[in-house]
Amino acid sequence: MPLLGIIEPQRIFAPFLAQALTDAGFTVATMHETLSLEEIARSNLAALFVDVDYLDVEPILAIRQLRSVAPLMTLCVYTRRSDEEWTRACEAAGADCVIGKTAGIDEIAAAIEDSMRAG
Amino acid sequence: MRPGTIGPSHSTPTKDVMLSTGTYRTLIIEGQALFGKALAHMLSLDPFIEVVGDSDALTEAYIRTTRPDIILIDIDGSGIELTEAVRMSRTIAPAVKVCTLSVHVQPEVMQRCLNAGVDAYIVKDVSPVEFLRALKSVADGESYVDPRIAGRLLRRNNGDVRLPYSSDLSNREVDVVRLIVAGMSNKEISSSLNLSEKTIKNHVSRIFSKFNCTARTQAAVHALRTGLV
Numbered sequence: 001m002p003l004l005g006i007i008e009p010q011r012i013f014a015p016f017l018a019q020a021l022t023d024a025g026f027t028v029a030t031m032h033e034t035l036s037l038e039e040i041a042r043s044n045l046a047a048l049f050v051d052v053d054y055l056d057v058e059p060i061l062a063i064r065q066l067r068s069v070a071p072l073m074t075l076c077v078y079t080r081r082s083d084e085e086w087t088r089a090c091e092a093a094g095a096d097c098v099i100g101k102t103a104g105i106d107e108i109a110a111a112i113e114d115s116m117r118a119g
Numbered sequence: 120m121r122p123g124t125i126g127p128s129h130s131t132p133t134k135d136v137m138l139s140t141g142t143y144r145t146l147i148i149e150g151q152a153l154f155g156k157a158l159a160h161m162l163s164l165d166p167f168i169e170v171v172g173d174s175d176a177l178t179e180a181y182i183r184t185t186r187p188d189i190i191l192i193d194i195d196g197s198g199i200e201l202t203e204a205v206r207m208s209r210t211i212a213p214a215v216k217v218c219t220l221s222v223h224v225q226p227e228v229m230q231r232c233l234n235a236g237v238d239a240y241i242v243k244d245v246s247p248v249e250f251l252r253a254l255k256s257v258a259d260g261e262s263y264v265d266p267r268i269a270g271r272l273l274r275r276n277n278g279d280v281r282l283p284y285s286s287d288l289s290n291r292e293v294d295v296v297r298l299i300v301a302g303m304s305n306k307e308i309s310s311s312l313n314l315s316e317k318t319i320k321n322h323v324s325r326i327f328s329k330f331n332c333t334a335r336t337q338a339a340v341h342a343l344r345t346g347l348v
Contacts, residue, residue, distance in 0.1 A: 009244045016157035033244075053222045054244050058298065060311045080151070080196050080222065089313035101151040101196050102175075108153075 002046030002116060003029035007036075008078075009054035021049070024109035035062055037069050047074035047116050049108075052090075053101075060093045067094025074116045078108075142169040143258045146187035148177045148204075149220070150196025154243070158191070161247050168254065177204050182211045189258060193220045193243075194232065202235040209236070216257045225293050225347065229268050239263035287329050288347070295322045296347060300339045 004026045008014040011033065018028045030043060035055050040048065048066065052059035059079065066075055074096045079086070082100030090098045096115040099108055145168050149155030152175070159173045171185040177192065177199060190208055194201055201219065208215050218239035219232045229240040239257045241250060242265045253263040288296065291312075298308045305323065309316040327333060330341045341347075 010154065011244060011246045012161055012250060013154050013157045013243075016160060017153065020153065058301070058311055060313075085313050089310075101154070104152050 001027040003027050003044065004112070005030040005032070005040065005043060005045040005048045007032045007034070007048065007050040007055075009033045009051060017049075020105045021109065021112075024105060026109070026112070035065070037065055040066060040073075041069035043070075045070070045073055047076060047112055049076045049078060049112065051078045053078075053080050060089055063090055063093035063095050074112070074119075076112050076115055142167055143188045143254065144169050144171045144186060145189045145191065145254070146171055146182070146185050147173045147191045148175065148199065149173070149191070149193040150175050150198065151193060154193075158250075161250070162254075165251055168251075177207070179207060179211060182208060182215075186212065187215060189216045189218060189254060191218050191220055191241075192237075195220075195222050201232060201237070205236045218254065218257055218263070223290070224265065224267055225290075226268050226271055227288055227293060227347070228290065229264055233264075240265060240268070242267070288326065292322050292326050292329075293347065295319060296326055296338065296342045299323070299326075299335050300342055 004021065006014065006018060006021070006028060008017055008031065014031060014033070018031055022028050029045060030039070032039070035050075035057055048070070050062070050066065052062055055062050057065065059077075063075065063077060066073075075094060077090050077095040077098045078101065079090070079098060080101045082098070082102070087098040096118070097111045099111050103111070145162060147155050147158055147162075147170060149158065155173050155175070159170045162168045162170050171187055172181060174181065175196075177190070182190075192199055192201065192204060205217050208217055216238045217236070218241055219237050220241050220243050221228060221232070222243055223229070224242055232240050239253055239262060241253050241263065245253070245265065256263045294312060295308060298311060303311065305316050305319045308314075309319045312319070323335070323338075326338055330338050332338050332341060
């Protein structure tokens with residue numbers, strides 16, 4: 001089963017999200033509150049779900065850094081902004097999918113699966 | 120949007136309305152759908168809190184139906200106009216406590232919320248323990264602000280640093296200032312925020328005007344000294 005990592009600084013939300021993704025059939029292998037590039041680089045994650053709204057690093061820069069350390073990993077960005085321009089900017093920086101925060105778990109799971117399948 | 124509706128969408132009470140039983144009847148207005156569910160789940164585990172609703176919109180009817188003691192409002196994703204939401208809530212329920220939830224740690228954003236009349240400003244990355252502490256403080260009649268932001272304000276006061284202009288910055292201008300401090304050029308900021316370079320130049324000009332300075336370095340120093348970034 002491909003391994004999924006989560007970066008979610010919202011501590012109230014992180015365990016709920018991990019459980020919801022597990023229930024949706026993912027194997028959640030790692031969960032971090034902060035952008036831990038070295039650990040991501042060392043990991044064998046197939047995909048990473050990252051909430052970019054709370055990172056110490058500016059979101060587009062964070063996406064570039066993640067893509068740089070893990071070029072083959074599926075990178076799913078979770079963000080409160082969901083307009084087309086922002087989505088394009090995230091994708092240009094290296095995101096495989098951009099998921100708005102109005103999305104429910106089914107939508108999130110489908111987006112991750114589709115991106116992993118697209119490879 | 121319907122009259123008396125603040126926010127984008129529909130609402131569903133999560134429990135039958137009950138007479139007060141010594142618990143804090145809490146209404147969640149949250150634009151981040153899953154976060155709202157996570158919050159409702161966490162709060163439902165506390166014996167002193169009763170979650171009476173979880174929605175992405177606030178309506179007069181919803182307040183009347185759920186009769187909350189506390190309303191939690193996400194100001195980032197719910198599309199709610201906060202001043203109007205507070206006014207409407209207090210018109211219907213004068214004693215209700217209004218707490219805002221946000222991703223922002225800038226004192227300016229918190230100040231705008233406090234100016235709108237809220238009782239608490241909670242940043243959404245706080246721990247569950249801190250969140251519950253905040254809620255209980257507010258229910259007991261106190262105000263609550265995120266300690267990180269309070270700390271910044273205290274440092275400003277201790278340093279006797281005057282803040283003549285920074286509180287007037289918009290959220291976008293704060294974003295731009297942060298990137299100026301990071302050493303980015305207008306072109307890089309433009310790319311980072313996905314805005315045109317001309318728009319960034321306009322933001323920078325307004326920031327200079329509000330900071331009463333003429334150079335990026337001065338703006339960066341001002342932002343750092345005042346705790347803006």
